[in-house]
Amino acid sequence: xxxxxxxxxxxxxxxxxxxxxxxxxxxxxxxxxxxxxxxxxxxxxxxxxxxxxxxxxxxxxxxxxxxxxxxxx
Numbered sequence: 001x002x003x004x005x006x007x008x009x010x011x012x013x014x015x016x017x018x019x020x021x022x023x024x025x026x027x028x029x030x031x032x033x034x035x036x037x038x039x040x041x042x043x044x045x046x047x048x049x050x051x052x053x054x055x056x057x058x059x060x061x062x063x064x065x066x067x068x069x070x071x072x073x
Contacts, residue, residue, distance in 0.1 A: 001047050001048075001070060001071070003022065003067060006067050006070065007019070007020045007021075007022070007063075009043055009047075010040075010063060010066070013036065013039040013040065013043055014029065014031040014032065014036050014039075015031060016029075016031050020063055021063065022062065022063050022064040022067060023062055023063070023064060024062060024063050025061060025062055026060060026061060026062060026063065026065075026066075027061075029063075037057060037058075040057060040066060041054065041057065044069065044070050047070060048070050048072075050072065052069050052070070056069055057069065
């Protein structure tokens with residue numbers, strides 16, 4: 001998944017009109033809540049063959065951190 005595709009997917013799953021920026025702090029995104037968290041896990045399962053641990057998602061601070069989880073960095 002490219003970075004652009006990831007940003008588009010995040011924008012869709014958060015049901016957000018404002019463009020998602022990679023360096024945005026997750027705590028500053030109003031739409032990042034428990035539903036966003038679960039939707040991210042579902043998206044990650046769809047686009048990657050590896051299992052992303054819930055604790056890793058909880059440890060993410062920025063949108064880029066979430067992207068890195070999917071890309072395996």
